[in-house]
Amino acid sequence: MTGSTLKAFWGAGLGIVLTIPAGWAQPLSPARQKPGCVAEARPDRLQALSPEGDLVLASGFLARLAGIRLPDEAPHRAMAVAWLQDRAEQPVLIQAAAGPDRWGRIPARIRSSGQTPPVDWSHVLVEAGLAMVDAGLDDPFCQPELLAFEATARERRLGLWADDRYKPVDVNESERLRDRIGSFVLVEGRVRSIGERKQRTYLNFGGHWAEDFTIIIPRKTWKQMSDRGMGAEALKNRQIRARGILQSWQGAAFSIVIPDMIERLEDGRLP
Numbered sequence: 001m002t003g004s005t006l007k008a009f010w011g012a013g014l015g016i017v018l019t020i021p022a023g024w025a026q027p028l029s030p031a032r033q034k035p036g037c038v039a040e041a042r043p044d045r046l047q048a049l050s051p052e053g054d055l056v057l058a059s060g061f062l063a064r065l066a067g068i069r070l071p072d073e074a075p076h077r078a079m080a081v082a083w084l085q086d087r088a089e090q091p092v093l094i095q096a097a098a099g100p101d102r103w104g105r106i107p108a109r110i111r112s113s114g115q116t117p118p119v120d121w122s123h124v125l126v127e128a129g130l131a132m133v134d135a136g137l138d139d140p141f142c143q144p145e146l147l148a149f150e151a152t153a154r155e156r157r158l159g160l161w162a163d164d165r166y167k168p169v170d171v172n173e174s175e176r177l178r179d180r181i182g183s184f185v186l187v188e189g190r191v192r193s194i195g196e197r198k199q200r201t202y203l204n205f206g207g208h209w210a211e212d213f214t215i216i217i218p219r220k221t222w223k224q225m226s227d228r229g230m231g232a233e234a235l236k237n238r239q240i241r242a243r244g245i246l247q248s249w250q251g252a253a254f255s256i257v258i259p260d261m262i263e264r265l266e267d268g269r270l271p
Contacts, residue, residue, distance in 0.1 A: 037142035039097040043113065046088050053081060054105055057094070066096075066107035067143045068122045069134035069184055076160040080130040087121070090114055097142065107138050126150050129159020132166070134184060134243065135258040144260055168241060171205040171213040177252040185254075186243045187213065188265065194232045196222070203235065206251075214253040215242055215262070225259045239265040 048056040053070050055063040071077040095109040111118035125131035126149045133150045135141040153161055160166045169176050171189030195202040201222040206212025217225070225231060241263045244254030256262055 036140050037097055039095040039109075041093040041095050041111075044092055044094045045090060046084070046092060046110075048088065049081060049084055053077075053084075054103075055084070055108075055110070059094075061094075062100075062103075062105045063094070063096070063108040063110070064101075064105045065122050065125070065131075066109055066138055067133060067135055067141060067146055068126055068131040069136075070125075070131055071160045071166070072183070073165070076130055076163070079159070080125055083125065083130065084121070087112065093118060098138065101137070107136075109143070122146060123149060127153055127158075129153040129156075129161045132160070132184070132186075132243070135261055137257060139258055141258050141260040147260065147263065174212075174251065177213060177246065178248075180246050181248050181252065183246055184243070185246050186241060188239065188241045189213065190237060190239050191235045192237070194236055196232065203240075208251075211251040213251055214249065215244075216249075216253055216255045218255070218257060221257050221259060225262070228259060230259060230262065230264070234264070235262075241265055 044061075045058045046055055047058045050056060050062070055065070057063055070080045091113045093111045093113045095111075096106045098107055100106050110121045112121070122131065122143060123146070126133060126146050133146045153159065154167075166186075168186040168188045169180065171177070171187050177185075177187075189205045191203050192206060193204045195204065199219050201217045201219075203215040203217065204212065205214065222231075242254075242256060243261050244256055246252055246254050
């Protein structure tokens, strides 16, 4: 991507400077935004961070950065939190297209308004390898460009991507999968079979469905995927990357409710 660049300086003592192509800090134009993703940008400022890493805004709202997840362990989590804390009291623009979740947090897109163009906080953290893409339950997923930023950071082994704990897990590594039960993980593997049922669909990655890794997809999500050309014919025997919170179910499994959280890997792998 060409054009002038702007620099985002991290908190004192971290010694990290990011150079971000200016276009990456731009919000999506209305024509490119999905239905449900358009929200008015309103001024606010970050007042503090909660112990859980949520954003306490001066307006009284509790927010989280939509579409991303901070690392769960040091040192990467500490670096991400330090960057956010360094933005305290700075003017920002908040865009929240959805209401609060069950913890009272609004999923929000936040951009620093004191710079031109405004710097998107999620873009910066993902590009630096200090956050992972996680749409969670945010439907629709309004920042698909984050997946490309993450892929670049992963290819360059930036931040958390230099740590084996966060690298995508091969679905055939059953012991490693068991060790990650309860954690947010990326997995990669070939879809061996697909079981379509009335309420949900199962993507099976081995010949023993009661032991091997499985992705569980609710009916609504499966219909969305099929409408996008990501149905059974497109996925069977294809290499994919997916992400979610790993749970013990038969072997190991997680549920996908946002279609963007499954990526087809061209030529076997993506960068």
